[in-house]
Amino acid sequence: MKLSCLQENLSRGLGIVGRAVATRTTLPITNNVLLATDGGRLKLSATNLEIAITCWIGAKVEEEGTTTVPARLLTDLVSSLPNERMDLSQPLRSHTIHLACGRNEAKITGQAAADFPPIPTIGEGVAIPVGGDALHTAIDQVAFAAATDESRPVLTGVQASFEGSTVTLAAADGFRLSVHKLALDQPVAEKVAVIIPARSLQELNRLLDGQEEPVQVTVNAARSQALFKLKNAEMVSQLVQGTFPNYGQLIPQSSQSRAVVNRAEFLRATKAAAIFARDGSGIIRLQVTPAGELGPGKLAVSARAEELGENLGELDAAVTGEAGKIAFNAKYLTEVLSVLDSEQVALETTSPTSPGVIRPVGVDNFVHVVMPMFVQW
Amino acid sequence: MGYNRPMPIRILAPLEAARIAAGEVVERPASVVKELLENALDAGARHIGVESQGGGSALILVADDGGGIAPDEVELAFARHATSKIASLSDLESATTLGFRGEALPSIAAVAEVELLTRTPGQEAGAFVRVHYGQVVERGRRACPPGTRVTVGRLFARLPARRKFLKTPGTENSHISQVVSRYSLAFPDVKFSLSLEGRRAFESPGSGSLREAALKVYGYETAQALLEVKAEAAEGQPLKIWGLVSPPSRARPRREAHFFVNRRWVQSRLLARAVEEAYLGLLVSGQYPLSILHLELPPAEVDVNIHPAKREVRFLQEQAVFAAAQRAVRAVLMQMSPLPQVRPLPRLEQAPTLALPLEPARPGSLAASPPPARRLPILRVLGQLASAYIIAEGPDGMYLIDQHAAHERVRYEDIKAQRRDGKPEVQGLLAPVTMELTPSEAALLGEHETTLAEHGFELEPFGPGSHLLRALPALLAGQDPAQALRAVLADLAEGKGKDIGETLAVSLACHGAVAAGQALTLEEMRELVRRLEEAEEPRHCPHGRPTMVHLSAAQLEREFGRR
Ligand SMILES: Nc1ncnc2c1ncn2[C@@H]1O[C@H](COP(=O)(O)OP(=O)(O)OP(=O)(O)O)[C@@H](O)[C@H]1O
Numbered sequence: 001m002k003l004s005c006l007q008e009n010l011s012r013g014l015g016i017v018g019r020a021v022a023t024r025t026t027l028p029i030t031n032n033v034l035l036a037t038d039g040g041r042l043k044l045s046a047t048n049l050e051i052a053i054t055c056w057i058g059a060k061v062e063e064e065g066t067t068t069v070p071a072r073l074l075t076d077l078v079s080s081l082p083n084e085r086m087d088l089s090q091p092l093r094s095h096t097i098h099l100a101c102g103r104n105e106a107k108i109t110g111q112a113a114a115d116f117p118p119i120p121t122i123g124e125g126v127a128i129p130v131g132g133d134a135l136h137t138a139i140d141q142v143a144f145a146a147a148t149d150e151s152r153p154v155l156t157g158v159q160a161s162f163e164g165s166t167v168t169l170a171a172a173d174g175f176r177l178s179v180h181k182l183a184l185d186q187p188v189a190e191k192v193a194v195i196i197p198a199r200s201l202q203e204l205n206r207l208l209d210g211q212e213e214p215v216q217v218t219v220n221a222a223r224s225q226a227l228f229k230l231k232n233a234e235m236v237s238q239l240v241q242g243t244f245p246n247y248g249q250l251i252p253q254s255s256q257s258r259a260v261v262n263r264a265e266f267l268r269a270t271k272a273a274a275i276f277a278r279d280g281s282g283i284i285r286l287q288v289t290p291a292g293e294l295g296p297g298k299l300a301v302s303a304r305a306e307e308l309g310e311n312l313g314e315l316d317a318a319v320t321g322e323a324g325k326i327a328f329n330a331k332y333l334t335e336v337l338s339v340l341d342s343e344q345v346a347l348e349t350t351s352p353t354s355p356g357v358i359r360p361v362g363v364d365n366f367v368h369v370v371m372p373m374f375v376q377w
Numbered sequence: 378m379g380y381n382r383p384m385p386i387r388i389l390a391p392l393e394a395a396r397i398a399a400g401e402v403v404e405r406p407a408s409v410v411k412e413l414l415e416n417a418l419d420a421g422a423r424h425i426g427v428e429s430q431g432g433g434s435a436l437i438l439v440a441d442d443g444g445g446i447a448p449d450e451v452e453l454a455f456a457r458h459a460t461s462k463i464a465s466l467s468d469l470e471s472a473t474t475l476g477f478r479g480e481a482l483p484s485i486a487a488v489a490e491v492e493l494l495t496r497t498p499g500q501e502a503g504a505f506v507r508v509h510y511g512q513v514v515e516r517g518r519r520a521c522p523p524g525t526r527v528t529v530g531r532l533f534a535r536l537p538a539r540r541k542f543l544k545t546p547g548t549e550n551s552h553i554s555q556v557v558s559r560y561s562l563a564f565p566d567v568k569f570s571l572s573l574e575g576r577r578a579f580e581s582p583g584s585g586s587l588r589e590a591a592l593k594v595y596g597y598e599t600a601q602a603l604l605e606v607k608a609e610a611a612e613g614q615p616l617k618i619w620g621l622v623s624p625p626s627r628a629r630p631r632r633e634a635h636f637f638v639n640r641r642w643v644q645s646r647l648l649a650r651a652v653e654e655a656y657l658g659l660l661v662s663g664q665y666p667l668s669i670l671h672l673e674l675p676p677a678e679v680d681v682n683i684h685p686a687k688r689e690v691r692f693l694q695e696q697a698v699f700a701a702a703q704r705a706v707r708a709v710l711m712q713m714s715p716l717p718q719v720r721p722l723p724r725l726e727q728a729p730t731l732a733l734p735l736e737p738a739r740p741g742s743l744a745a746s747p748p749p750a751r752r753l754p755i756l757r758v759l760g761q762l763a764s765a766y767i768i769a770e771g772p773d774g775m776y777l778i779d780q781h782a783a784h785e786r787v788r789y790e791d792i793k794a795q796r797r798d799g800k801p802e803v804q805g806l807l808a809p810v811t812m813e814l815t816p817s818e819a820a821l822l823g824e825h826e827t828t829l830a831e832h833g834f835e836l837e838p839f840g841p842g843s844h845l846l847r848a849l850p851a852l853l854a855g856q857d858p859a860q861a862l863r864a865v866l867a868d869l870a871e872g873k874g875k876d877i878g879e880t881l882a883v884s885l886a887c888h889g890a891v892a893a894g895q896a897l898t899l900e901e902m903r904e905l906v907r908r909l910e911e912a913e914e915p916r917h918c919p920h921g922r923p924t925m926v927h928l929s930a931a932q933l934e935r936e937f938g939r940r
């Protein structure tokens with residue numbers, strides 16, 4: 001292998017694939033990054049066996065070749081070098097690479113590429129284009145609701161179901177549910193539903209940052225892996241096997257009380273109350289009062305702590321229906337309000353013990369259902 | 378120097394001897410059930426019914442449809458060392474029966490009121506005998522279905538010292554159901570039914586399928602995920618291994634291993650270790666597989682006569698058995714998951730951590746003393762060590778805080794406060810979780826229902842063996858609800874006899890506390906230390922282990938030779 005490229009590009013590429021380098025592993029070679037010449041470009045790949053990320057950077061290739069080297073070492077080294085032209089070479093039949101950049105020279109011992117776990121490729125199947133920005137938002141609004149506890153693997157994933165001209169992302173951890181619907185440019189030929197690990201999607205979101213072009217999503221025939229193809233990079237993720245719970249029935253169809261409030265104010269009031277709620281399990285109490293003789297409708301956000309006292313914040317609210325009260329875990333409430341981007345949100349409740357619903361106002365593509373805490377009022 | 382010799386040596390009266398021997402065979406009601414089940418199985422029963430009243434102390438009944446006992450042998454069955462199963466010790470090498478000592482019936486009859494009613498297919502009427510505390514009190518003929526029915530009443534009634542060691546009826550029943558469910562796994566082709574205090578508690582299908590038997594014990598979700606082990610040992614070795622093991626993704630917080638050697642349930646460290654080695658590298662620490670393994674080998678290859686209750690066996694070729702078991706399990710695991718699962722830490726962001734191995738304080742050198750005062754001073758967090766300890770600085774030197782123990786303490790005090798106020802903090806579940814409980818879990822749940830409810834578990838019965846979990850203590854929010862309840866039940870089982878409220882508080886504090894190995898952000902560490910500063914008893918976790926070690930400024934100066 002013999003090639004030259006820009007330090008800046010190599011450094012960026014290593015940053016991208018670095019997210020997939022294994023950290024705790026029983027297979028030491030997965031601490032390495034695979035370098036390979038590929039049609040006039042340099043291809044970098046890494047895998048932790050759950051996801052694999054590959055990216056291509058521009059290079060001037062003089063001699064084809066492939067090898068693997070420790071990812072951390074190479075990344076640290078490259079990032080300390082000046083932004084100049086870099087020459088990479090690998091003597092024939094050796095796994096050591098020579099690196100020259102400006103007045104620096106280095107040698108790194110690697111391992112044969114043949115020992116590297118194969119980076120899965122998905123040749124079959126139809127690629128479905130999904131808008132990059134829109135997907136980024138959808139992942140933000142859904143992935144956080146997936147379970148972090150591994151005991152029910154399907155809940156650690158996000159269900160993506162492609163049907164007609166929409167893809168619906170949904171995640172639930174037993175306490176809350178987030179569902180986001182996304183329009184597709186072209187309808188899909190057949191219905192496909194897969195469960196993608198939430199962690200993989202969060203990695204995908206890092207790759208998506210700033211990419212507006214559509215992402216090409218392909219699922220293999222065995223439904224065991226999905227490929228996300230971006231402009232200069234791609235990620236393959238293992239899929240979670242199993243049946244995702246049928247969540248449709250968990251979304252309440254009606255409510256007794258609906259309060260529309262400014263989202264940023266609601267979030268601020270919740271965060272303020274959360275300071276008082278952080279002892280114990282973080283109970284935030286919400287009370288909805290319809291407009292009446294005494295004034296406009298309100299939403300009161302409060303929390304108490306034994307020794308600290310209590311905090312009460314009030315927001316103006318457009319209330320339809322009856323008065324209502326409900327208590328939520330501060331973390332759950334903060335998380336959903338933080339991922340929404342609409343100006344107004346609606347809080348729909350029916351009773352202190354039935355699920356609460358939060359929706360953005362003005363767009364009809366998202367719903368979040370969260371189970372209350374049962375408290376004495 | 379002599380010693381006190383209170384009495385001359387004499388031979389004990391037969392009944393005395395029987396009662397002493399009974400101590401080894403009959404420890405508790407569940408051991409009576411075990412012996413009677415074995416007899417029924419030895420008699421070739423296809424269907425065995427078990428009943429228990431008063432936790433087995435009032436009544437145990439085992440009825441089978443096996444071969445029965447000839448009328449003229451009925452009383453002989455109660456004689457010591459009377460057995461139809463072997464004629465001499467050398468027969469033991471080829472015996473395939475569970476019983477061989479002729480000790481079970483006399484031992485049981487020595488400590489209870491026993492009635493045995495039996496009929497062989499050849500007889501028209503059944504024969505019965507009643508033996509009360511070793512004495513035959515009645516005998517005769519009576520009509521009955523073919524097979525044998527043994528009723529054991531008033532167990533230990535005349536032995537107050539033994540009675541004292543019995544636990545609550547609920548606990549004794551849960552031991553009984555464990556025995557019955559174990560045998561249902563040993564003999565999937567036999568139908569077992571169990572009723573406790575007049576209520577149907579368990580029934581095995583008797584279909585011959587081990588998976589279907591396991592389904593009744595562990596519930597659908599678990600049973601359908603189990604992987605099938607099947608190995609005929611190679612090179613003419615006459616060892617066959619078959620059974621079911623859980624995939625690594627379905628590991629449990631407690632060890633749960635059943636081993637059957639020629640259908641006999643045994644405890645075996647050798648086999649337990651073989652299974653654990655098979656899972657090496659596939660499980661997160663603190664997680665254990667579920668395994669149900671049958672070993673079949675010629676009787677001459679195992680010594681079954683090494684434990685008074687026949688709970689242990691010795692293999693002639695231990696090494697070969699170990700290797701075969703390990704390989705058999707490993708093989709299925711490898712087949713199902715060619716890729717080792719990498720599980721990065723959930724949720725928490727990676728904070729830079731020092732990967733230093735922590736050396737225990739050597740005596741004499743850095744003998745870190747437990748901190749003196751009760752309340753903590755204000756501490757400043759400096760960083761995290763080995764993803765397990767928080768390093769903090771106080772007005773008087775350095776504090777090393779065990780993050781798990783500290784979090785347990787803080788959660789424990791929260792729970793205590795909530796209990797004091799009578800206000801458990803409860804988190805509802807989006808959809809109720811159906812819990813399929815093992816018979817012993819169900820018994821525990823029944824016993825501690827109110828205490829569990831007081832702490833925020835909202836459960837309701839949902840058909841036989843199932844419960845719906847609707848809400849759980851808010852402190853457990855974010856965890857898998859079913860797993861969390863299972864872990865709590867396991868702690869309750871272990872904490873038997875202790876204050877139940879306390880055991881539960883400690884258990885809730887522990888499950889869901891940050892574990893060692895979790896990287897924490899500075900913000901998270903500060904919050905934890907702040908809560909610990911406010912704790913009433915900050916220096917020990919609820920299990921009593923220290924939450925921190927303190928190195929005073931003076932100690933540090935001494936160590937560095939500054940003073
Ligand atoms: N349910 C039964 N059906 C038919 N025969 C029985 C039954 N229970 C007991 N017997 C007969 O009574 C004998 C004595 O039983 P007991 O359990 O005391 O001894 P064992 O089974 O031979 O040996 P061990 O003490 O190891 O159990 C048995 O050998 C068997 O012949």
Ligand SMILES: [Mg+2]
Pocket residue numbers: 412415416475476477481482
């Ligand atoms: Mg017997």
